[in-house]
């Protein structure tokens with residue numbers, strides 16, 4: 601069949617909306633009509649050429665939702681009409697990683713997914729002249745119709761609005777999951793969130809859910825303050841507007857008469873800057889501070905710190921998809937949203953048709969949007 605998609609033809613170029621060929625689902629695969637997709641900074645990371653794994657031409661997009669329209673042979677858990685969220689982190693429930701109980705990073709299809717291919721080593725997408733187009737993060741939600749392996753699809757309730765729950769496909773789950781699954785923040789904690797964009801605001805919301813007492817937000821963009829306060833931030837710092845460095849500033853802010861050492865119990869990087877990642881580690885408390893890296897950094901970038909920071913008890917961690925096991929956890933997060941336990945609507949600041957998808961990237965660059973959502 602033919603479908604409309606925004607195609608990344610080359611690194612650094614705007615996406616081009618065009619008709620492409622899409623083959624039907626093979627064994628163990630399903631075809632999904634995408635109804636809505638968010639634009640995450642990771643899409644920009646790959647579009648720009650910063651992603652060491654980036655492949656072109658490709659159909660980007662990994663934060664979507666839609667309806668199953670066709671299932672291939674051997675598909676057992678899904679049927680046409682099911683409402684679903686595609687998962688860039690699948691959950692096969694059979695591989696050593698899934699069975700370990702220690703990680704959400706299912707390894708069943710990682711090799712082909714990283715090559716922009718379906719598990720059988722081929723692509724379902726091609727240009728009208730027959731040139732293959734790569735899949736992206738196994739999802740390619742910047743296409744009106746896409747094909748995914750069954751193990752990379754979460755079935756969700758049918759009364760949840762597509763234009764909001766698409767965000768659970770990445771940003772909401774990543775931010776809240778980083779707090780709950782990865783850091784396991786406890787009631788009364790002091791935490792710092794670097795970067796108050798589409799991910800960082802969800803970290804803030806996760807910290808409020810976990811019962812943190814002090815939620816410090818750090819961003820270069822003062823416009824982020826109001827929205828972050830709405831989601832539970834208690835203190836805001838713009839590093840450009842303080843005397844001295846951000847690490848000392850946060851250590852001072854977190855001191856108490858009883859504890860003159862200072863430092864956050866938890867910190868989170870949601871910027872992708874390796875300088876920020878270092879600051880985030882070093883502003884945590886001697887002896888027990890934990891810093892979680894969420895941001896993805898450009899090809900070739902490396903993190904560094906003095907080993908003494910770790911010798912003295914700080915812990916550096918990372919998280920992908922907030923440590924969530926997609927098929928199990930994503931339907932629950934949709935329930936949280938529908939039950940009013942978490943908020944999504946105010947963070948979706950802009951919507952647009954597929955034809956205007958590049959405007960969503962422009963708004964991200966200008967720092968004017970939190971999340972732009974493409975509605976099909």
Ligand SMILES: NC(=O)C1=CN([C@@H]2O[C@H](COP(=O)(O)OP(=O)(O)OC[C@H]3O[C@@H](n4cnc5c(N)ncnc54)[C@H](O)[C@@H]3O)[C@@H](O)[C@H]2O)C=CC1
Pocket residue numbers: 640641642643645770771774794795796797798799800818819820821824839870871872873876893894895896897919920921922964967970
């Ligand atoms: N590990 C994972 O599973 C995931 C990682 N990501 C990554 O998380 C990062 C954030 O993504 P989004 O929130 O969508 O991006 P975004 O562009 O919406 O937000 C980034 C925020 O960081 C702020 N910022 C940038 N440099 C800063 C600095 N030096 N100090 C303080 N603030 C700074 C910006 O002003 C902006 O508010 C990206 O690197 C993205 O690729 C996104 C989703 C999942």
Ligand SMILES: N[C@@H](CCC(=O)N[C@@H](CSC=O)C(=O)NCC(=O)O)C(=O)O
Pocket residue numbers: 640642643646651653654688689710713714736737770896920921
């Ligand atoms: N090349 C990667 C894309 C960049 C990346 O690091 N993705 C993260 C999640 S960031 C989401 O917005 C990730 O966890 N990817 C899954 C993995 O196993 O690498 C890619 O193609 O996924």
Ligand SMILES: [Zn+2]
Pocket residue numbers: 640641642643662663770771
């Ligand atoms: Zn994302």
Ligand SMILES: [Zn+2]
Pocket residue numbers: 690691692693694695696697698699705706707708
């Ligand atoms: Zn698995």
